[in-house]
Amino acid sequence: MTVVHEAPVGGEVPEIPADARGRVAELHELREKVRRGPSEKATEAQHAKGKLTARERIELLLDEGSFREVEPLRRHRATGFGLEAKKPHTDGVIVGWGTVHGRTVFTYAHDFRIFGGALGEAHAQKIHKIMDMAIAAGAPLVSLNDGAGARIQEGVTALAGYGGIFQRNTKASGVIPQISVMLGPCAGGAAYSPALTDFVFMVRETSQMFITGPDVVQAVTGEKISQNGLGGADVHAGVSGVSHFVYDDEQSCIEEVRYLLSLLPQNNREMPPTVLSDDPVQRRNDSLLDLVPVDGNRPYDMRKVIEEIVDHGEYLEVHERWATNVLCVLARIDGHVVGIIANQPQSLAGVLDINASEKAARFVQMCDAFNIPLVTLLDVPGFLPGVDQEHGGIIRHGAKLLYAYCNATVPRISLILRKAYGGAYIVMDSQSIGADLTYAWPTNEIAVMGAEGAANVIFRRDINGAEDPDAMRAQKIKEYKNELMHPYYAAERGLVDDVIDPAETREVLASALAMLRTKHADLPSRKHGNPPM
Numbered sequence: 423m424t425v426v427h428e429a430p431v432g433g434e435v436p437e438i439p440a441d442a443r444g445r446v447a448e449l450h451e452l453r454e455k456v457r458r459g460p461s462e463k464a465t466e467a468q469h470a471k472g473k474l475t476a477r478e479r480i481e482l483l484l485d486e487g488s489f490r491e492v493e494p495l496r497r498h499r500a501t502g503f504g505l506e507a508k509k510p511h512t513d514g515v516i517v518g519w520g521t522v523h524g525r526t527v528f529t530y531a532h533d534f535r536i537f538g539g540a541l542g543e544a545h546a547q548k549i550h551k552i553m554d555m556a557i558a559a560g561a562p563l564v565s566l567n568d569g570a571g572a573r574i575q576e577g578v579t580a581l582a583g584y585g586g587i588f589q590r591n592t593k594a595s596g597v598i599p600q601i602s603v604m605l606g607p608c609a610g611g612a613a614y615s616p617a618l619t620d621f622v623f624m625v626r627e628t629s630q631m632f633i634t635g636p637d638v639v640q641a642v643t644g645e646k647i648s649q650n651g652l653g654g655a656d657v658h659a660g661v662s663g664v665s666h667f668v669y670d671d672e673q674s675c676i677e678e679v680r681y682l683l684s685l686l687p688q689n690n691r692e693m694p695p696t697v698l699s700d701d702p703v704q705r706r707n708d709s710l711l712d713l714v715p716v717d718g719n720r721p722y723d724m725r726k727v728i729e730e731i732v733d734h735g736e737y738l739e740v741h742e743r744w745a746t747n748v749l750c751v752l753a754r755i756d757g758h759v760v761g762i763i764a765n766q767p768q769s770l771a772g773v774l775d776i777n778a779s780e781k782a783a784r785f786v787q788m789c790d791a792f793n794i795p796l797v798t799l800l801d802v803p804g805f806l807p808g809v810d811q812e813h814g815g816i817i818r819h820g821a822k823l824l825y826a827y828c829n830a831t832v833p834r835i836s837l838i839l840r841k842a843y844g845g846a847y848i849v850m851d852s853q854s855i856g857a858d859l860t861y862a863w864p865t866n867e868i869a870v871m872g873a874e875g876a877a878n879v880i881f882r883r884d885i886n887g888a889e890d891p892d893a894m895r896a897q898k899i900k901e902y903k904n905e906l907m908h909p910y911y912a913a914e915r916g917l918v919d920d921v922i923d924p925a926e927t928r929e930v931l932a933s934a935l936a937m938l939r940t941k942h943a944d945l946p947s948r949k950h951g952n953p954p955m
């Protein structure tokens with residue numbers, strides 16, 4: 423049978439089957455043709471690059487057999503540059519919804535085999551429709567990106583199509599989770615939309631993101647660089663911070679998207695999904711005493727502390743390779759999702775710098791938007807001093823983290839493990855900026871700065887005028903430590919709610935989180951704040 427839609431432009435129009443059965447058969451034939459896509463050769467070329475087709479990706483993302491496609495028969499109506507003769511069904515993007523772990527998820531996937539996945543008017547309208555549906559239904563949106571940006575032949579209508587996506591990305595921000603999975607070379611608009619979403623996933627070697635490709639870069643600046651060198655997965659996961667997660671292959675990448683979705687609510691009116699945990703909340707954390715050295719200058723791996731505290735030691739680390747001096751992870755305590763922000767003493771001693779501030783600020787903001795309580799683990803020597811940092815705007819970037827915490831209305835608990843100095847102590851969810859509960863281990867030191875630095879400033883005259891300046895300095899450091907830097911100084915003033923045995927950490931956090939589950943807090947009515955972006 424010849425499908426009527428086979429030859430829409432010119433040529434002889436085939437007969438429409440007269441009976442209902444014939445028409446149904448025609449429909450199935452058409453569906454099968456659309457499902458197969460443009461050609462076997464194009465599919466082979468996609469596979470040869472180590473990439474899956476759009477439909478294969480959707481199958482990996484969604485629960486088996488749950489995908490319902492929208493507008494599979496859509497075609498563009500553009501003219502010029504030979505487009506009249508090239509009108510493939512789907513117009514290069516497959517859109518629809520299905521379920522992930524039984525919950526509704528909307529998705530769209532660029533089909534690189536059609537116009538290199540480039541976005542034209544019809545293609546854009548399909549994405550707009552699915553985004554509107556996701557917002558209306560209050561369900562997450564996952565984009566599977568493998569597209570060359572604006573479709574060059576369609577000019578300004580393609581550009582306008584991107585505008586509509588950006589506008590919807592922004593409207594959906596903080597309303598439904600938006601996840602961008604980068605699975606091919608994504609240029610121009612195809613890179614900007616992901617930047618507006620909550621999470622960006624990339625795959626090594628096969629995915630790239632850039633505003634302008636290597637050829638344009640070379641023409642404008644003279645710099646010669648490969649696609650991966652300019653905007654590959656490792657660059658964006660480790661240098662620019664554009665990507666939150668990076669994987670070696672598409673299968674493991676998409677599997678992790680499913681895991682992330684299991685930790686997020688459907689929308690901002692829901693709580694994240696809880697599970698029944700068989701990891702007892704009373705489980706003692708005796709190993710923490712040996713894990714964290716008392717000497718504040720000795721490094722250790724904060725990930726091990728997190729593993730010890732959370733259910734079954736399981737967590738998902740966001741931005742694992744970027745700004746490694748701060749850790750941002752999603753995990754569960756007593757089956758309930760929490761967002762943990764922690765200094766990492768084994769990277770730059772856990773200081774806050776420009777990138778760490780920005781990373782943590784975005785994470786705090788995301789958690790607050792999606793009703794995920796915050797647990798902050800402090801072991802911070804301060805903000806990183808230096809000309810580069812000051813000139814790079816550490817004040818402005820550090821303020822982002824301060825703003826994000828001050829603005830967060832979800833339950834907020836902070837725990838000071840060892841030291842918390844200066845502005846970094848205030849910023850990292852101190853009681854004074856609105857933490858609901860603040861705890862400290864008996865090893866904690868909260869102060870404006872370390873004792874050595876403090877003594878050099880406030881006892882400078884005594885030290886310089888002494889017969890033995892070194893002995894005087896040592897004495898003054900000791901005095902300062904004994905007076906101000908003992909664990910109970912803050913507790914006596916009510917600035918920490920309790921000093922706890924490290925072995926009780928999990929139990930204390932779990933009970934505080936349980937108490938705060940019914941917390942309700944409102945911010946003053948306003949159009950929106952004016953954060954230092």
Ligand SMILES: CC(=O)SCCNC(=O)CCNC(=O)[C@H](O)C(C)(C)COP(=O)(O)OP(=O)(O)OC[C@H]1O[C@@H](n2cnc3c(N)ncnc32)[C@H](O)[C@@H]1OP(=O)(O)O
Nearest residue numbers: 537538540569570571572573574575607609610611612635
């Ligand atoms: C707002 C904006 O989005 S501006 C950005 C506009 N987009 C761009 O500048 C990107 C232009 N394209 C490219 O640089 C490259 O095609 C890449 C890097 C994306 C992919 O490179 P390759 O993997 O080598 O694929 P290749 O270049 O062969 O493209 C595959 C097909 O898509 C087509 N294609 C690629 N980009 C576009 C585009 N933007 N518009 C229309 N068709 C395109 C190609 O003509 C080719 O078609 P064919 O199979 O019929 O020959």
